[in-house]
Amino acid sequence: MNKFFLNLGKQPLANNYFNFYKKKQTKYNLNLFFNTKNKIISISKRIPSKKMFTKNYPYRSSMSRTMRNSFYKLSLEIKKKFNPNKILEIGSNDGALIKNFNKKKVIGIEPCDNLAKITSKKGILTYNNYWNFSLAQKLRKKHGKIDLIYSANTLTHISNLNDVFKSISYLLSENGIMIIEDPSLLECIKKNSYDQFYNEHIYLFSALSVKNLMNKFNFEIFDIKNLSTHGGSLRYFIKRKKNKSFKISKDVKKQINKEIKYGLHKFQTYKNFSKNVQKSKNRLLQILNKIKKNNKKIIGYGATAKSVTVLNYCNIDKDLISNFIDTTPEKINNFMPGKNIKILKYNKKILDKYDFAFLGAWNFKDEIFDKEKNFLKKGGRFIIHVPYPKIIK
Ligand code: TYD
Numbered sequence: 001m002n003k004f005f006l007n008l009g010k011q012p013l014a015n016n017y018f019n020f021y022k023k024k025q026t027k028y029n030l031n032l033f034f035n036t037k038n039k040i041i042s043i044s045k046r047i048p049s050k051k052m053f054t055k056n057y058p059y060r061s062s063m064s065r066t067m068r069n070s071f072y073k074l075s076l077e078i079k080k081k082f083n084p085n086k087i088l089e090i091g092s093n094d095g096a097l098i099k100n101f102n103k104k105k106v107i108g109i110e111p112c113d114n115l116a117k118i119t120s121k122k123g124i125l126t127y128n129n130y131w132n133f134s135l136a137q138k139l140r141k142k143h144g145k146i147d148l149i150y151s152a153n154t155l156t157h158i159s160n161l162n163d164v165f166k167s168i169s170y171l172l173s174e175n176g177i178m179i180i181e182d183p184s185l186l187e188c189i190k191k192n193s194y195d196q197f198y199n200e201h202i203y204l205f206s207a208l209s210v211k212n213l214m215n216k217f218n219f220e221i222f223d224i225k226n227l228s229t230h231g232g233s234l235r236y237f238i239k240r241k242k243n244k245s246f247k248i249s250k251d252v253k254k255q256i257n258k259e260i261k262y263g264l265h266k267f268q269t270y271k272n273f274s275k276n277v278q279k280s281k282n283r284l285l286q287i288l289n290k291i292k293k294n295n296k297k298i299i300g301y302g303a304t305a306k307s308v309t310v311l312n313y314c315n316i317d318k319d320l321i322s323n324f325i326d327t328t329p330e331k332i333n334n335f336m337p338g339k340n341i342k343i344l345k346y347n348k349k350i351l352d353k354y355d356f357a358f359l360g361a362w363n364f365k366d367e368i369f370d371k372e373k374n375f376l377k378k379g380g381r382f383i384i385h386v387p388y389p390k391i392i393k
Pocket of ligand 1: 065302307325331346361364368
């Protein structure tokens with residue numbers, strides 16, 4: 001049974017940046033539910049993929065040093081531990097992971113034309129398609145079974161999980177490995193980072209729910225790693241149950257026990273989370289309004305999809321945060337969805353004109369603080385809303 005626990009208000013499509021001030025924008029209710037049986041957290045409103053993952057999709061995996069490093073390190077690990085003949089990546093984005101492998105060994109699947117073009121141009125075989133069973137059939141006919149299937153921050157964006165894993169199971173070789181990584185529900189609840197939810201993030205996984213899901217397909221998690229990316233992610237290493245070539249790491253049980261200890265299997269945990277989210281909103285608005293009263297200027301740092309949730313849930317407009325800055329070419333000179341705050345092109349001097357920077361890309365805090373030492377030295381301040389809203393000197 002799906003039980004409702006949080007209403008994040010009306011939200012526009014998170015990655016739908018307009019290049020003009022668009023007064024009327026379509027918004028959708030963002031309500032969160034807990035499934036008492038399989039422990040999956042999901043949003044109720046499902047937007048067709050074609051509306052969200054378009055030919056001009058603005059999210060680029062390679063935009064941060066943190067993500068580039070994370071993918072590079074994983075590529076070394078995959079080569080050393082699994083040495084696969086063929087790697088297929090579902091949601092290969094701009095190739096941040098697959099570019100680290102021999103081109104002959106990798107296949108990318110990427111529904112967004114602009115991103116698929118980037119990897120194709122690099123000579124990487126890329127299918128400009130959505131992941132589904134008919135594609136899996138086509139691929140098996142053409143390339144045979146695949147021994148390593150990888151997907152980061154993609155499977156939680158696809159509504160029909162049965163089709164997702166049926167298709168993976170069809171294409172994966174008998175001793176094949178599936179590696180998936182996504183934001184961790186435990187970290188999200190601990191950090192009160194409600195901005196992990198937006199229309200694209202249909203699910204938020206935990207080891208508990210992935211274990212339940214995998215059971216249905218005769219898969220099991222044999223190893224798990226906590227990552228610092230995206231505010232705390234989990235990387236799941238998955239195999240078929242009948243494949244005995246890998247021992248099940250103690251870390252799997254450890255993670256599940258940690259999640260149970262924190263109460264991820266109980267509805268009450270989500271009701272508490274919901275109360276904390278409301279408090280977070282009130283506190284953030286207090287901070288921003290106080291700064292505005294003192295006639296100080298705030299810029300948003302990182303025009304993230306996460307910030308779109310925060311802006312629209314807290315009703316923050318350009319009176320409070322006058323602009324955002326970002327390095328992504330697809331976002332520059334566009335407007336934050338739903339709130340029409342203009343995104344400016346990042347340059348090293350831009351922060352000099354502002355007193356405060358709201359850290360929209362809080363998940364890259366270390367990288368950004370390192371880059372913006374001067375802003376802090378000159379008395380600039382960051383505002384962060386996780387785990388609770390505060391000003392950082
Ligand atoms: P991210 O937090 O990965 O994504 P999401 O949209 O899923 O919430 O996005 C980070 C954004 O911040 C991305 O648009 C790039 C931008 N960014 C900068 O502008 N400068 C930086 O130094 C870093 C690390 C990111």
